[in-house]
Amino acid sequence: MSDCEGYSAIARVYDRLNAEIDYAAWADFVEACFDRFLPKRPELVLDLACGTGSMTLQLAARGYDMIGVDGSADMLSEAYSRALGQPRILFLQQDMRAFELYGTVGAVTCCLDSLNYLLALDDLARCFSCVHNYLDPDGLFLFDMNTPYKFREVYGNNAYVLEDELIWDEGEETEERAAVYCGWQNTFHPDTGLCEFDLSLFEELPDGNYRRSDEHQTERCYSMEEIRTALSGARMELLGVWSDYAFSVPDRTTERWYFAARAKK
C-alpha cells in the first residue's frame, strides 16, 4: 500500500513529543470497558492505526495477543523496534479503510484521534464496516475522536511549540538527550471541517547542528450525528460516549470523545 502521508520524519520523535499521554491509564480504561461490556476478557485484540505501538504494547504486557495495523511504514518500524522480543504482537501495514485480518478478534482499539485522519465520511463508514467484519459477534470497538469544540476553539488557527530536551537520572548517572523542537501551525476550515497541521521538526544532531524536516497532516472534524450515523450504517451499536477514563459525561468543552460500540450479530 502507499504510505500514510505526514508520518515520516515525525515517527522518529513521535513518542517523545507525546510523552504526556498516559497510556497505562488509557489501558486501564480499555480494560474497564472490557469488564463492563464483554462477557469475558478478549484473547485477541486489534489496535487499529497503532502508530508506534503505545497501546499495543500496554495491552500485550497485560496478556492479550495483539495485532497492530497502521498505514505508515515509519511508525510501524518504531513500533516493531519497541516490541522486539515480544511474541504476542503481529504488526501489519494496512489501510484502516480496507484492512484484512486472518480471522476475527474480540475487541478493537483505535487511539489518539486516528479516525480524524479519515477525511471523508465514506472513509469513516468503510473503516467502521471493516471493524464490524473482523469483530466477533458482540465484540467491542473502543475509539476516540477530537470534538468539534477542539477543532474550533483549541486548534483553530493557533500555533504551538512542542519540545523535548529531557535530562533524566538513571541511578547515579545523569544522561542528556538530544533536543527536539516541533513548531506546529494549525489552519482550520470550518466550511469543510478540515484542519491542516503544518509541523516543522528540529532535531539536534551529535555535532550540535539541527536537522529540519517538515510534515503536513490533515484531520477532519466529525459531528456526533455523523459518527452515530456511520456506526449504525456499519451495524455497530453505540454503547456510550465519555469525556475521560472515569466515564464522565461529555459537555460543551469536551476536547476528546471516548466511544464504546458493539458489533451487532
Ligand SMILES: C[S@@+](CC[C@H](N)C(=O)[O-])C[C@H]1O[C@@H](n2cnc3c(N)ncnc32)[C@H](O)[C@@H]1O
Ligand atoms: C495520531 S497517530 C496515533 C497512533 C497511535 N494510535 C497512538 O495512540 O499513538 C495516527 C496514526 O494513524 C495512522 N493512519 C492515518 N491514516 C491511516 C489509514 N488510512 N490507515 C491506517 N493508518 C492510518 C498514522 O500512520 C498514525 O500512525
